[in-house]
Amino acid sequence: AQKVTQAQTEISVVEKEDVTLDCVYETRDTTYYLFWYKQPPSGELVFLIRRNSFDEQNEISGRYSWNFQKSTSSFNFTITASQVVDSAVYFCALGRNTPLVFGKGTRLSVIA
Amino acid sequence: GAVVSQHPSRVICKSGTSVKIECRSLDFQATTMFWYRQFPKQSLMLMATSNEGSKATYEQGVEKDKFLINHASLTLSTLTVTSAHPEDSSFYICSARVGHLDMYTQYFGPGTRLTVL
Numbered sequence: 001a002q003k004v005t006q007a008q009t010e011i012s013v014v015e016k017e018d019v020t021l022d023c024v025y026e027t028r029d030t031t032y033y034l035f036w037y038k039q040p041p042s043g044e045l046v047f048l049i050r051r052n053s054f055d056e057q058n059e060i061s062g063r064y065s066w067n068f069q070k071s072t073s074s075f076n077f078t079i080t081a082s083q084v085v086d087s088a089v090y091f092c093a094l095g096r097n098t099p100l101v102f103g104k105g106t107r108l109s110v111i112a
Numbered sequence: 113g114a115v116v117s118q119h120p121s122r123v124i125c126k127s128g129t130s131v132k133i134e135c136r137s138l139d140f141q142a143t144t145m146f147w148y149r150q151f152p153k154q155s156l157m158l159m160a161t162s163n164e165g166s167k168a169t170y171e172q173g174v175e176k177d178k179f180l181i182n183h184a185s186l187t188l189s190t191l192t193v194t195s196a197h198p199e200d201s202s203f204y205i206c207s208a209r210v211g212h213l214d215m216y217t218q219y220f221g222p223g224t225r226l227t228v229l
Contacts, residue, residue, distance in 0.1 A: 033216075033217075035218075037220070043203060043205075043225070044221070044222040044223060045156075045205065045220035045223075047217060047218075047219060091155065091156070095218070097216075099146045099158050099207075100146075100207075100218050102156045103155065104154070105155050
């Protein structure tokens, strides 16, 4: 069975601080995809990144970066110099040919 | 990325009535769409997988007679909540899968907030 664990339920940071959101997953598949989505207060899920299980290179996109560690089954997400607009719920998800399995999400509040 | 729309974005109805929610893929064809349900401050729970031209596959515990899914074309899937009750009040989100076999991403619609009085 596949499972995604986001142990941090809520995080509050002050603007400009860096923050890391943790994601740990379980799967028996050797090939799989990991995703991060952002859900702002409006409710719409915004796709942020997809990572193939064979690609362990870290990725950076502007203030966002992702650290994929297959050895520890983790796919952590770091926001550098956080901004108020980053306030949202962030979901980590796992899947391949099947519907995505989501973690419970981490609610990030960035305070000005 | 691919665009998925949902209509309506918000609906309030009386107990016992039926509500239809539409999910459309705007700039691509989606043979597979998914319907999720999200309660306040909780994660997304998969309700069913909708396949174009065939019956939907429901997750365990989801009543197929209550949540009717129709995927009549490659760009449209509908979810009908029949005889809605207050406990059906929730945020319903559809998702379309883009890509093929092992290379795919799920894009999500903006969601429909259903309130049953």
